[in-house]
Amino acid sequence: MRAKKVLITGADGFIGSHLTEELVRQGYDVKAFVYYNSFNSWGWLDSSPDQIKNEIEIFAGDIRDPHGVKAAMNGCEIVLHLASLIAIPYSYHSPDTYVDTNIKGTLNVLQAVRDLGISKVVHTSTSEVYGTAKYIPIDEEHPLQGQSPYSASKIGADQMALSFYRSFETPVSIIRPFNTYGPRQSARAVIPTIITQLASGKEKIKLGALSPTRDFNYVKDTVSGFIAVMNNAKSIGEVINIGSNYEVSIGETAEAIAEVMGKKVKIETDEIRLRPEKSEVERLWADNQKARELLGWEPLYGGMDGFKHGLKETADWFMNLKNLSQYKADVYNI
Ligand SMILES: Cc1cn([C@H]2C[C@H](O)[C@@H](COP(=O)(O)OP(=O)(O)O[C@H]3O[C@H](C)C(=O)[C@H](O)[C@H]3O)O2)c(=O)[nH]c1=O
Numbered sequence: 133m134r135a136k137k138v139l140i141t142g143a144d145g146f147i148g149s150h151l152t153e154e155l156v157r158q159g160y161d162v163k164a165f166v167y168y169n170s171f172n173s174w175g176w177l178d179s180s181p182d183q184i185k186n187e188i189e190i191f192a193g194d195i196r197d198p199h200g201v202k203a204a205m206n207g208c209e210i211v212l213h214l215a216s217l218i219a220i221p222y223s224y225h226s227p228d229t230y231v232d233t234n235i236k237g238t239l240n241v242l243q244a245v246r247d248l249g250i251s252k253v254v255h256t257s258t259s260e261v262y263g264t265a266k267y268i269p270i271d272e273e274h275p276l277q278g279q280s281p282y283s284a285s286k287i288g289a290d291q292m293a294l295s296f297y298r299s300f301e302t303p304v305s306i307i308r309p310f311n312t313y314g315p316r317q318s319a320r321a322v323i324p325t326i327i328t329q330l331a332s333g334k335e336k337i338k339l340g341a342l343s344p345t346r347d348f349n350y351v352k353d354t355v356s357g358f359i360a361v362m363n364n365a366k367s368i369g370e371v372i373n374i375g376s377n378y379e380v381s382i383g384e385t386a387e388a389i390a391e392v393m394g395k396k397v398k399i400e401t402d403e404i405r406l407r408p409e410k411s412e413v414e415r416l417w418a419d420n421q422k423a424r425e426l427l428g429w430e431p432l433y434g435g436m437d438g439f440k441h442g443l444k445e446t447a448d449w450f451m452n453l454k455n456l457s458q459y460k461a462d463v464y465n466i
Contacts, residue, residue, distance in 0.1 A: 314351030340405030375418020
């Protein structure tokens with residue numbers, strides 16, 4: 133049987149790179165839409181032993197360019213739209229760029245999907261759209277609240293995607309992953325921040341707030357969530373949480389990482405890492421029943437044991453990097 137041709141936008145980003153590898157492994161014909169100025173791939177496209185670059189078709193462009201987006205989609209049956217600006221702190225400084233990339237970029241994808249008659253588009257949302265939980269665990273009916281320009285831009289993009297489903301019957305599914313972690317994540321995110329500081333042998337590591345909670349998804353579970361949404365017709369017109377259903381504070385996360393790395397952890401607050409009080413999302417905990425019941429998806433790294441297992445795999449990956457001290461945050465050259 134002919135392999136389905138799938139376009140992945142943001143294919144060289146953190147989640148996109150893992151998704152690309154898995155789809156190639158499963159025999160899909162993958163076309164990777166990568167930002168031509170991206171710093172996020174960390175040489176991943178060229179990395180051995182996989183040499184993933186030789187297995188996929190690469191289209192370098194900018195999600196903000198409607199012509200490029202449409203040209204990239206030509207001949208594809210499915211679109212997985214992951215390209216997005218994702219850093220919350222940067223969104224305080226450049227909200228307009230987040231509107232352009234996250235809302236306008238998504239509109240470009242939706243218009244091309246509609247005009248080309250693509251059979252399915254999976255749009256990537258985020259748990260940040262819920263803001264601090266008003267009730268727990270958070271199901272898909274929970275109200276939306278833009279606590280940062282980033283989350284407001286993602287709410288806008290989600291609503292645009294749903295409007296295309298309602299207005300034009302565009303076959304849209306919305307996947308809403310909670311915080312994803314794993315190998316290749318940007319040094320900016322909290323788990324790599326903790327791992328890299330512990331690895332450097334510092335007596336005290338610097339963090340922002342320790343009390344906020346998150347529902348951390350290991351990247352392999354997020355990837356299996358994408359594939360479940362992509363392959364199930366029941367997901368069309370639906371919003372689906374992908375989360376482990378396990379809530380943990382940032383302080384507990386630091387303790388768990390130290391344990392799997394065999395280190396002791398002392399934490400000092402770094403004021404610069406604190407977000408404005410009303411902007412910090414204090415509590416996120418996923419209700420994942422819809423994904424389980426509708427798609428038969430389930431996380432393999434759930435609970436404290438699963439979390440530690442994922443953290444160990446992640447820490448090992450970082451520790452095996454030859455140039456860990458130079459491991460960088462994603463830098464947006466926009
Ligand atoms: C980097 C850092 C973070 N934090 C706190 C701030 C947050 O309460 C929590 C998680 O921060 P992080 O930046 O790892 O992730 P989120 O801000 O929740 O956002 C991430 O997950 C969602 C779903 C997305 O949609 C975002 O795109 C993605 O960046 O740790 C600290 O306390 N110290 C630090 O040094």
